[in-house]
Amino acid sequence: QEGVFTYDPGFVSTAACESKITYIDGANGILLHRGYPIQELAENSDYLEVCYLLLNGELPTKEQGEVFKDTVKHHTMIHDQMRHFFSGFRRDAHPMAIMCGVVGALSAFYHDQMDVNNEEQRQITAHRLVAKMPTIAAWCYKYANGQPFIYPRNDLNYSENFLQMMFGNPCEEYKVNPILAKAMDKIFILHADHEQNASTSTVRLAGSTGANPYACIASGIAALWGPAHGGANEAVLDMLAEIGDESNIERFIEKAKDKNDPFRLMGFGHRVYKNFDPRAKVMRETCHEVLNELGIDDPLLRIAQRLEKIALEDEYFIERKLFPNVDFYSGIILKAMGIPTSMFTVIFALSRTIGWYSHWNEMVSGSFRIGRPRQLYTGSNQRDYPKG
Ligand code: SDX
Numbered sequence: 001q002e003g004v005f006t007y008d009p010g011f012v013s014t015a016a017c018e019s020k021i022t023y024i025d026g027a028n029g030i031l032l033h034r035g036y037p038i039q040e041l042a043e044n045s046d047y048l049e050v051c052y053l054l055l056n057g058e059l060p061t062k063e064q065g066e067v068f069k070d071t072v073k074h075h076t077m078i079h080d081q082m083r084h085f086f087s088g089f090r091r092d093a094h095p096m097a098i099m100c101g102v103v104g105a106l107s108a109f110y111h112d113q114m115d116v117n118n119e120e121q122r123q124i125t126a127h128r129l130v131a132k133m134p135t136i137a138a139w140c141y142k143y144a145n146g147q148p149f150i151y152p153r154n155d156l157n158y159s160e161n162f163l164q165m166m167f168g169n170p171c172e173e174y175k176v177n178p179i180l181a182k183a184m185d186k187i188f189i190l191h192a193d194h195e196q197n198a199s200t201s202t203v204r205l206a207g208s209t210g211a212n213p214y215a216c217i218a219s220g221i222a223a224l225w226g227p228a229h230g231g232a233n234e235a236v237l238d239m240l241a242e243i244g245d246e247s248n249i250e251r252f253i254e255k256a257k258d259k260n261d262p263f264r265l266m267g268f269g270h271r272v273y274k275n276f277d278p279r280a281k282v283m284r285e286t287c288h289e290v291l292n293e294l295g296i297d298d299p300l301l302r303i304a305q306r307l308e309k310i311a312l313e314d315e316y317f318i319e320r321k322l323f324p325n326v327d328f329y330s331g332i333i334l335k336a337m338g339i340p341t342s343m344f345t346v347i348f349a350l351s352r353t354i355g356w357y358s359h360w361n362e363m364v365s366g367s368f369r370i371g372r373p374r375q376l377y378t379g380s381n382q383r384d385y386p387k388g
Pocket of ligand 1: 198229232268322
C-alpha cells in the first residue's frame, strides 16, 4: 500500500524522479508493477491486463478489462497512407530503423487530434499505441523480407494476432499455436516496464520538453536499440553462435574478465540487479516450455545453460554479482519461434511501449519541469584567445 517503501529524504531529493509504477529491489531480485510481483503477473495475468495495470494503477475489473481489450482490438489498423513510410526504406534496413521512423511518423497522423492535458485523450492515445505497435512491428519484419503486409484480425487475441501478422500469408489460413502465443504474451509481460532504465529515462526527458508522446516513444525506441540495453538479446544469440561449442566457453569467460578486452558476456549483469533478475527465472522456464513444445534440441540452449552454470560458479562474476538478466534466455525462445535476431529488439520495444507511455502519462498528469541533467565540468579553465 502507499508509503510502504520509504526512502531517506536525501535520496528522494536527489532522485531523478518519483514514480508509483514500478519498484525494483536489485539486491533481493524483486520487481513489482503497481505492487504486484512480476512472477505472479507472468503466471496469472496477460499482457493487456498488465498494460491496464501499468497505465491506471489498479488491475481492471472484468468489465474494465473487456472494454480495454475491445478498444485495443479495434485500433490495431494503421492509417493506410503510412504504408509509404515502409517503402521509403531499403529492403535490408534493420527493422529497428524502420520502427523508429514509422513510430515517430505517427506524430504526423494522430498527434493533432490530441490534447495532452486531456486525460481521456491520453487514454485514447495509450489504446492507439498499444494496439498499433504489433502491426508496425510485424510490418517491419514483412517489409524486410519482401513479403506482403498481413492485416490484424479481430478474432484473435493480442499475441496470436501479432504472430499471425508476422508469419501469416495471404495464401493460407494461419494456424495459431496456443503454446507459442502464450509464450509470446509472457515475453510481452516480462518486458513491459522496468523503472527508470535508459530508454524510459529518455522518454521522460523528451516528454519533459512538451514533445508529443509519439515522438517521445520514438526516442525510447532509439535508446533501446543499443546492445548494452534492449539490443542485448540479439547480442546474446550472436555471442552464443560465436562461442559455437561448449568447449569454447572457458575462453569466452576469460575474455569477458580481461579488462583489456571490450568483450562482455551478453545477457549477464545489470546496473540495478545484484541478484537474479526475477524476469530471467521466468524466461528460463518459458524457454524450456517452448523448446519442449516444438521438440527443438537447440545446441545454443545447451551452450547457454553451460555458460550460465560456469559463470555463476566463477569468482569474477560472483564478486561482481553478475547474474543472467532478462535478455539471456529471451533470444533463444524467439529464435525457437522462428523470429530472426534482427526482430528481437523490435519485440522488446513493442512490449516496453506501455511502460514508456505509462511513465510519460504519469509525468504529464502532474506538474513537471523540463529535465536538465547537471554535469561535472572537467575541461579547460578560462583562457584568452591567442593574439596576433
Ligand atoms: C537491459 O536498466 C534496465 O532496467 C535495463 C533492462 C530493462 O528492462 O530496461 O533491464 C534491460 O538492458 C538488461 C541489460 C542487458 N545488457 C546486457 O546483457 C549487456 C551485457 N551487460 C553489461 O554490458 C552490463 O552488465 C550492463 C550494461 C548491463 C551494466 O553495466 P554496468 O552498470 O557498467 O555494470 P556494473 O557497474 O554492474 O559492472 C561492475 C563490474 C565491472 O567490472 P569492474 O570495473 O568492477 O572490474 O562488472 C563488470 C564490469 O566491467 N561487468 C561485466 C559484465 N557486466 C558488468 N563483465 C563481463 N561481462 C558482463 N556482462
